[in-house]
Amino acid sequence: MEQTWRWFGPEDAITLPQIRQTGATGIVTALHHIPYGVIWSVEEIQKRKAMIEAAGLRWSVVESVPVAEPIKLGAGDLAPLYENYRQSLRNLAACGIATVCYNFMPILDWTRTQLRYPLATGGTALRFNAFEYAAFDCYMLERPGAEAEHGPEVLAKARAWFDAASESDKDDLLACIMSGLPGAYDRYDVPGLKRVLETYGGVTVQDLRDNFARFLREVIPTAEEVGVRMCVHPDDPPRPIFGLPRIVSSEDDIGFILGAVDSIANGLTLCTGSLGAGPKNDLPAIARRFAGRIHFAHLRNVAKEPDGSFMEADHLGGDVDMVAVVTELLEEQKRRRDGQDANWRIPFRPDHGHELLDDEGRKTHPGYPLVGRLRGLAEIRGVMTAVSAMKKLPV
Numbered sequence: 001m002e003q004t005w006r007w008f009g010p011e012d013a014i015t016l017p018q019i020r021q022t023g024a025t026g027i028v029t030a031l032h033h034i035p036y037g038v039i040w041s042v043e044e045i046q047k048r049k050a051m052i053e054a055a056g057l058r059w060s061v062v063e064s065v066p067v068a069e070p071i072k073l074g075a076g077d078l079a080p081l082y083e084n085y086r087q088s089l090r091n092l093a094a095c096g097i098a099t100v101c102y103n104f105m106p107i108l109d110w111t112r113t114q115l116r117y118p119l120a121t122g123g124t125a126l127r128f129n130a131f132e133y134a135a136f137d138c139y140m141l142e143r144p145g146a147e148a149e150h151g152p153e154v155l156a157k158a159r160a161w162f163d164a165a166s167e168s169d170k171d172d173l174l175a176c177i178m179s180g181l182p183g184a185y186d187r188y189d190v191p192g193l194k195r196v197l198e199t200y201g202g203v204t205v206q207d208l209r210d211n212f213a214r215f216l217r218e219v220i221p222t223a224e225e226v227g228v229r230m231c232v233h234p235d236d237p238p239r240p241i242f243g244l245p246r247i248v249s250s251e252d253d254i255g256f257i258l259g260a261v262d263s264i265a266n267g268l269t270l271c272t273g274s275l276g277a278g279p280k281n282d283l284p285a286i287a288r289r290f291a292g293r294i295h296f297a298h299l300r301n302v303a304k305e306p307d308g309s310f311m312e313a314d315h316l317g318g319d320v321d322m323v324a325v326v327t328e329l330l331e332e333q334k335r336r337r338d339g340q341d342a343n344w345r346i347p348f349r350p351d352h353g354h355e356l357l358d359d360e361g362r363k364t365h366p367g368y369p370l371v372g373r374l375r376g377l378a379e380i381r382g383v384m385t386a387v388s389a390m391k392k393l394p395v
Contacts, residue, residue: 002348041094063296065089067085099229112367131157153307199243216261251289332346
């Protein structure tokens with residue numbers, strides 16, 4: 001499998017020469033400066049690709065070519081947006097970039113309520129506290145009907161937090177929730193978030209599924225034609241957020257998506273942390289069932305709690321059986337090597353990570369420190385090497 005590293009472009013506090021020292025050979029990045037719905041030109045793609053290659057690395061995966069909100073909403077004249085997306089795929093293929101990760105989460109990407117939860121051993125982690133999320137949902141956003149979606153114990157803690165919170169505490173919580181939107185994505189204050197949430201008023205799970213299926217019908221034939229493999233990223237967390245439907249949260253959801261357009265170009269980004277936050281999700285089983293359509297993997301771990309809270313755990317800790325997942329991926333890599341897909345290595349990256357040692361103060365994107373991810377990559381690399389030796393599989 002190909003070891004990769006997410007890089008947020010020239011403004012990232014972690015440089016390409018530093019990434020090369022981690023042992024990763026592939027870069028996962030995007031053209032964050034290009035607005036949603038606008039074509040990625042060959043010139044812009046080549047400029048970024050040349051920068052990466054000059055550092056002795058290769059641009060392995062695009063994460064992401066964003067899906068514009070009108071497509072998710074199914075609203076307005078979408079033909080130009082679909083054609084722009086298709087042209088971006090053609091341009092990426094022309095530049096030799098063939099793996100595109102994307103998501104179909106309405107408005108918000110990954111959501112956390114603490115960005116630097118202190119660990120007993122030092123360092124910090126990303127965390128989702130159910131009561132802080134409920135406090136934001138019910139008492140800051142004041143979303144109609146929100147209280148009915150939270151249990152009584154969570155609501156009681158949420159009310160207590162809100163009553164004791166200073167304006168600075170509330171600002172910090174808003175900033176945490178907005179931090180899941182990397183690069184040049186929109187940020188919102190509370191009134192702004194209320195307004196944008198209203199655009200999804202009345203949109204059901206079935207509506208969003210229908211809009212997603214249309215997106216796949218519009219773009220996957222082009223991806224297949226030019227040799228690009230699309231891979232959808234799961235919802236994070238895998239549950240409805242602020243009344244927004246989520247439709248990439250479970251094994252059944254993935255089955256629907258991959259069946260909507262049955263093509264090798266329509267694939268999955270296996271994110272063990274996102275799916276791992278769902279109590280019913282069996283990650284080794286999901287990896288096994290959809291192995292042939294996994295085109296990219298995010299490997300991280302989470303520790304869940306009964307009230308819906310969870311924390312980013314050590315890569316080999318938490319609730320996900322990482323050894324079993326890695327074994328499934330290596331088995332699939334062997335099948336590809338021995339079949340017609342011999343040249344397609346599954347790229348993976350250590351996803352998120354604890355802030356450790358001199359990560360503090362480095363001003364990296366939340367969840368994307370240098371030392372914490374390097375530790376995760378080293379641990380996963382060790383698992384891969386051990387599993388490969390035992391089962392005589394290619395690394």
